Structure formats: structure tokens, C-alpha cells
Amino acid sequence: MDKKIGVYLCSGCDIGQSIDVEKISKLINTDKRVALCKIHSNLCGKNGIEIIKKDIEQENINAVVIGACSLRVKSEVFSFDPTKILVERVNLREHIAWSQTPQNDDTQLMAEDYIKMGIAKISKASIPTPSISDDIKNTILVVGGGISGMTAAIEAARAGYDVIIVEKEEYLGGNMRNWYKILPKNPPYKDFQDNNIQDTIEKLKRYSNIKVLTSATVQSISGQPGKFDVLINQRENIVSEKIGSIINATGWKPYDASKIEGFGFGKYDNVITNFMFEKMISDSGGKITRPSDGVEPRSVIFIQCAGSRDERYLPYCSSVCCAISLKQSSYIKKNSPKTNVYVIYKDIRTPAQLEEFYKERQHEGVLFMKGDVSNILEDQNGSLIVRVENTLIGDSLNIKADMVVLATGMVPNSDEKILGLQYRQGEELPMLKYGFPDSNFICFPYETRRTGIYAAGAIRQPSDSKTCIEDAKGTAAKAIQAMELCEVGAATHPRVGDLSYPIFFIQKCTQCKRCTEECPVGALDEDAKGTPLLNPNRCRRCGICMGACPEKIISFENYSIDMVNSMINEITISEEEEEFKILVFACENDAYPAFDIAGLNRINLNAKIRVIPVRCLGSVNIVWIINALSKGIDGVMLFGCKRGDNYQCHFIQGSELLNKRMENLQEALSRLSIEPERVQVLELAISDYDSIPKMVNSFIENIESIGPNPYRTF
């Protein structure tokens, strides 16, 4: 695009008291890249905005550099037609006026540098043209026909979308088909409710826009959101479908109780699991008998956490087993109140209103005993003897019963082949430990690491049917959003609506495969030679591929290697020995806002720093660092999000990957004889704004002790 750049400087909010705005204006007016430069004392006010708008209309300004407050505020007023006008916000307020010593040469220089960097940035940017394909398909594939899958299908169908549901069994309904009753959903929460799974199945069948394929599995999935090619194997017949987005609702299986030592499961007929107990009652229509002789038991012991919350077996809690045992003990008590029912537990976990359900069982006469079961034996009469340790009365004791029910936990079905993704990075959703799909699971629980593919229900976390229903609704919403965004070529979460996408100058690709390996969402496939093949609809626009590429062949229309290098080139390097300059790369989602909040709190920051926000720390290419150091910048700080198991990166691995790239950087630095201490990667959360001065100052002290960068004088 033919650019006509207008620079608008605000002198309000202490900016005018902190720096000499006139002086900057004079400097900018000599810059050939800039068409005009104006100063206003309240740029975000109606009059200020009018001036900019008038210049857009009358002077044909189409690239607006606003030197005022942070881009995080006043975006509603500094907003012009995004299809025609580029906007670059230079943060003179939070990062300078509010955090630097006023009227000082260093502060003035900082402001000049930032404005020049803004001009350099906008000079290299263009308005992104989205990658749009016209054959976007709006059909959702749901894998798994249990309660989660059926709910997702019905919800999407109700919203007017087509759904194909693939179920490996002959019938819909999943595990829930075996439930006799279900946990209470509505007040007064005291008793179980009828299992309405058949109603759900009937309801699903009424939707003509849901196609049900039973006795079927997914053979393979290739392509990308909006245009997945899915092969489905139904009784050895291969069906091919075009799909827009996918929901994995393949659920769970009961933990294998025979793995639990000393409990006699598989050895004694009358030691059964909660799953078997439920199915038995469901099949018999409410009749309770013990397996060995078909006689109604007079005493039953439920053993909670059978294998769960135990490092040897299933370390996590399955959330539902306490409530399930309460439900099952109620079957017994309602059937024959005189039968002794014991529940042996570590902690009874009945969150929220389920507490009422627990209390009601106490009224029904179920006996609760805290303790750890060490073993189960059968005596010569066929009675079971349960050994309980660490009871509340301190001692160990034996309890006799006719039948024992092991409350075993839920294991996600993620060990099976589910999706068969023809992705370079593997066939299934990447997982966290214990086999649950990886996601930023607190704030953005639906974001898996495969765009347009969402996980619902017990595959994601152990849950009861009510929770699965709630969960599945959300995945249906996400699946719809993904398709709708593909339609307009826009990114999904977290850069929702972003129209830019990575462009590869493929002639220069050396097939090193770093981009295809590092992409956190598996957006890139490879051809036979190892050349990357982009699937734009899978891409989340984080720029990690751009950061990974040693050949610098990946760029976005509004974010590129060249752009950031040219910003770095604007930083004034002084020949004065004590005039140090530190470049800071800051993750725009967390670290950059932390700098803003430091400013909001008027926390004084060192004037030697120059901050460049990046989409993700993983998008930092080491070329930028080398460029900065070889032009004389004394040190580079990289602020990203927490790494490791409890990662906070919105692109999952960005800061982790950048940290790994530092090894390659060390080589390059030693070739240039630059001390490795001049570059440091740090973790900075948005709430850590108060620790910025300490982090920055201690880094700078260290740099000062090393001395000026020798390249400054070259």
C-alpha cells in the first residue's frame, strides 16, 4: 500500500510536563517518511480525534502514529476504518511520562526513540489480506455418542448446524446406558432421579440435521478447520465426509480394579466395582443380589478411592465416586432398610448442593467410616472381611460383609486411537499428564492444542453427567465459532479475529523443519522433502514459526523480522561509555501490560530500556537479538510467561521454545565475542509489575559491570 504517515503527539496526562513534545515534533518533521506531525493537549478528546479524522479524509493520511497513552486504553476512540487505516500506538504516557524522571535528557531521548520506532514499524506494516477459502463446510463431527457427544450434537443442531455423530458401539448412550438412576440435578437434591438417557437418544433422533453413524470409528482426519477431510470406518465401509470442526467426546472407562493389590477383585466373586454394581441393578430393574449365589446381601461395604488418590494407581480424584456410592447405597437402603451399608472413605467429596444428598444418606442410616482399606479376604463361609486401618478411633479393625463395592475411578479414553489426525505432530490431541487433553485449563478451558478440535466431557476431566452436559454445550459453541471464523479467514482464540497469517518465502527454505516442529498447535505439515505446508485455518497467529526460522523466510503482513529489525535500528546508540541501552522484548499479553501497570502506579523505571511488545515471546527470532547486540545495544531482556507444567503462555509453549533457542544464540554470540550475560530470559506475569524495577536494575548493573558493548563504536 502507498503509505502516507501522520504522527500525532499528545501532550496531556503529564506527557507535556515530562518531555518536550515540540522538540520531538520538530525532529519528526524532518523525517522523510512522515507526511505531517501534529501536537494536541488532549488527543483522545473529541477535538483531537476530529483532527486525525480530518487528516484521514482531507490529507489522505492512511497510517496513523499516535504518541499518547498505551494501546491498552482509549482504543475505542483511536479507532479508524481497519480495512483502510493502519494505526500504531506509541506509549508516551505509561512507559515514559508516568515512569520516567521528567524533563531529563534520557527521558527525552527515550520518547524520541519510541516515536521513531513507531514510524519504522508502521512503515513496514500493511493491512492484512485474510486467507479465505470459499469451500468452508459448516458441519460438526462429534466423535463419541455418550451423553457428552449427544449433548454437543443436539445443541449444535438446535443452533441450526449440521452434525455427524460417530459412535463405536452399536447404540448411542455410552456408559450412561448402564445407569439405573442418576444424581439429583434440581432441588431439593436429596434423592436420585430417573436416568433420562433414553429421552436424550429419542430427542437426538428427532433432529434431521444430525446424522448418526453407529458401529463406526474415525479412521483418519486430514486438512484443517472449515475443511477437514474425515474418513469414517463403519463396519469396514469407509465413508468420506467434509467437516468444519470436531468435538472429541470419547469419554472414559472404569479403572481396572484387578490392578489394586490386596482387594481380591477378580479372585472373590462378591468383590465388584461400582460400575458392575450399577449395571447389575440397571439390568435387574432394581434387584440387588450378590454374584456368588444370587442371594440378596445383608451387608455391603463401599470402598471409596479404590485405586484413586494413590500414587501407585490413579493419583487424581475422579470427583464423582463419592456421590455414586451414596446413590448406590441409597438403592440398597430404599430396597431393604435393614441391610447394613458402610462407606469407607478418605474424604467424602460432595461439592455444592450435593451436600444435601450426603446428609440424606446419613438419615437413611448409611454408616460412614474414615479409614484406609489395606486388604480384603474371604472366609470359609463366603463372607468378605475388610481390613480398615487408620480409623477415627485410632485402631485397625475388620468388618464383615456379604458384598464389597469398589468405588473405582474414571480413566480417560485417550489411550485409544480416536482422531487419527494426519498432522505432522501426531495423530491425537496433545495431552497433559494422566491423559487429559492439554489446554490453558483455567481461563480458557476449551482451547486444545489443535484448532477447531475441542474435547468434551469425561475425556477432559472426570465428571458426572450433569457436568458433562454443561461442558458439551460449551464445546458446541466453540465448534461453531471456529467454523464461522474460518469463513472470514480470521483467527480463533486467543487472537480472535486476527486476519494476518504467516507467509513463507518458500524458495529460501532449507527444510530445517524447526517451524513445523515448534508450532504449538500443529498448523504446519511437511511435504516429502520437509518443506512446510501451512494450514492457515489451524494457525493461531502467534508467530512462533517466525521466531523459529533461521532463514528469516516467515513473516506476517503486519509483523515481521524486517519490521522489528528496523525498529531496533531506530534506537539511539551513544558513544559515551556510561550511556547504556537495553532492549526489552515483552510478551504483549502479560509482560507489556505489567509495564503499563507499573506506569499506572507511577513506579520509576530505568531510562536505559526500550520496550518492544511481541505477540508471544516465542515469536522472537534470535536474529533480532544478534542485530541489536551487533549494532551496539548493551543488553537484551526477554520477558515472557511462566514455563513448565504450570505454564501460563497463551500459546502454550512460546516462552519455553524461546528459552530453548537461547542455546543456538550462545553459539552465535561466541562467534561475535559477545558475552552471553548480555541476554537474559525472564518470567514476568501481569501481576508482577512491582518487581520490574528490581529485575531491570539488577540486569543493568550486571551489564554495567561487564562494560559497554564493544560494537557501539564500530
Next chain:
Amino acid sequence: MLNKSVCIIGGGFSGITAAVESAEIGCEVYLIEKGPSLGGRVAQMYEYFPKLCPPQCGIEINYQRIKKNPNIKIFTLTEVKDISGKPGDFKVTIKVNPRYVNENCTACNKCVEVCPVARLSDYNYGLNETKAIYLPHEMSFPMRYVIDEGTCLKEQCAKCVETCPYDAINLKMKVQEFILNVGHVILATGWEPYDAKKIDYLRYGQYKNIIRNVEMERLASPNGPTNGKIIRPSDNKEISSIAFVQCAGSRDENHLPYCSSICCLASIKQSSYVRNQYPEADIYIYYIDIRTPGRFEDIYAKAKDDKKIHFIKGKVADIAEDPDTKDLIVTAEDMLIGKKVSNKVNMVVLATGMVPNGIKSINIKGISYDDFGFAYADSDDSIGVSIVGCVKKPTDVADCIKMATGASIECIQTIEEV
């Protein structure tokens, strides 16, 4: 008139999520918040369990989503007065209370410098003060100051009006009423902490060094009243011991009969705040059952590895204060050894539960409230209204977000099905 629009009542994390998800699925969104800023209770938290990461990180992303989406209109300081009509065609009457600060505000803080009156900070649960004109918090949305109706001297003073360089303060602002015509309504009014003063034997409000879990979040936060230092309120001294009292009023027929689901996890999380600042402090956690479902079990397992975190199964019966030291003597029946135990600690945190913030005064067809005040839908297939977050059940943030995301599809269904 049928329209693909939704009114979301409540601007906490549930409401914000419902707003962005609904807008991104193609609806026109009106987000109503009664306070001066979005963010809700979550904005008052220091860290989330189990990752121990700051909630502001997710709030920031959601604010970015709001700013990018022209289909979201936000009304702060706004209450709902009436809802009439039917699915697909509701009329929501809203009352916008005066902020006395208009959109010219740049958050420059000049007004605060001249304001002569102070008020207790509700953001910090009254643990410190702000001026009568103030910024709700650093993650305020909108990033705009507000005047506290109750404490401001208005025209008698008006120093802020003279000082404001941007003509942003107008003390004559009046209450305004509007009617929104929307297809769908989402109730996301959240919760408030249980009033611990009602639990006499736990002495909250009587002894200064007894605080609630919500206040602990503020003490641990860098933007809190102590700049993030956990010190005890009576004398601002550092601590060497602390007790967490679980089920403070919860699972108790006289107070909140239900379990609030998150308090065990919150206390385990807060014990990590204490541990980070005091590597040697003794931490006592008195509990009935430790409830850390699913993968949350991992953070309980980690806490159990800490030899100076003492888990005591037993309900606290009494808390007494040593008048000289202001230390507290916590007495409970230790059920595992069958004896009464007393421990002297510097500070006590009551793990109080969540009370739903329903709006029972407004009749919303299709929504009922249970005995505890939690809202529920009359039918599984109802259309036109959704209930999300802690007004539905006491739960954690991720669960609220799932409900809120699910509600976004219900907005479209309403239009499809009426």
C-alpha cells in the same frame, strides 16, 4: 421483533466470558454490571489454583477480545429493573447510576490528588481507603474513575471538577433509564462472601487478626492494602504461624448448609502464599473433609509433603484471643486422635463460603431459586434464558467459564426455536 442479541447481567468472569463468546458466535451483546468496573470477584484474587497464576492474565485477554469486538456494549453502574416480554423479544429495563465521570476521563489521577474525602475500599474489602473519586482497580474496564455517591461532598467541594483538565467530571449527572430489546437473557450475577460475623464462635469482627479467605487474597496481592505483604492486621507484624478454618459457616445447618466447593482449594492455595513469604511458618488447616476433586488432588498431595503444613481433621469449636499478644488460640476436636486440641497462632483465616447473588426481586420467566438462593432453569429445554457461574452453583472459575461458553449457543438457539 426477533433479534440475535443478548443481555448479560453481571460483569464478572462468567459474564465477561458469556459476552465475548456470544459476540464471537455472532450475537449483539449488552453486558450489564452493577459496579463501576468489569472483573468481578476474580479481579480481587491474587492467584488461581492449581496453577498459582494471576487471574489478571486471563482478564487481559478477554478485555482485548472485548475491545476488538464492536458487537459488545458495556453498561457499568447499571442495574436491571425489569424484564418483560418473551424469548426472542425481551424488554430489559436498565437503570444506569451516575458515575459523575464521563468518557473524557483519561485516568490521569489529578482528581485524586485534590479530593479531600476518603472512603473504605470495597475492592480491598475495607482493609484500606481510597478517595471519594477513585479508580476501581488496575484492571478497571472501562479505565475510568468513579465518584462514590455516599462520601463525595459534591457541589460543596467540586475541587475535582476544577482540577480535571479534560472536563471529565460532571457532578450533575443523573440516573438514566433505558430499555434494551434483546432475544436472550443470561444471568451471571455471581456470589458474595458469607458474612462471617454471623458465626459467633469464630469471632470474626471481634478479634482483628481473624480474617476471611477473600481478605487473604488482597493481603497477598501486590496491589492490595499491604502491597502484597502478608502481615497481621492488629500490628502489621510478620507472622510465624497461621490457621485456616475450613467450612467456616459452610456445611452447617445454621449458616450455609451446602459446600462451597472451592474453599479447600483456596486455603491450600493460600498456604502457598504464606509459604512463599514465610519458609518456616507453621500452617494449620482444620477441615471436615478435604475436597480437591479431579486433578486438583495434585496440589493437596504437594501441600501434604510440606511438613509444616498441619492438616487437622476436626471442626473448630472456639477461637480465643490472647489479649497481650493478640495471638489466637484455636480449639478443635481432632477427630483422628479423638481429643480436643488447641493451637496458638498469630493469625486465623476463615474459609468462608459463597452466597449466590440472585436477583429475586425481578421475575425472570423460566428461572427459579433453590432454598439456598442458587438459580436454576425450570426446564432442560427452556429457551430465552441462561444461568451461568456462581449464581447457579458454588464453583471454580474454569467451571464458570464452561457454563458461560455454553450459554452463548443458547442465544442462537433462542432465535432458531422461537
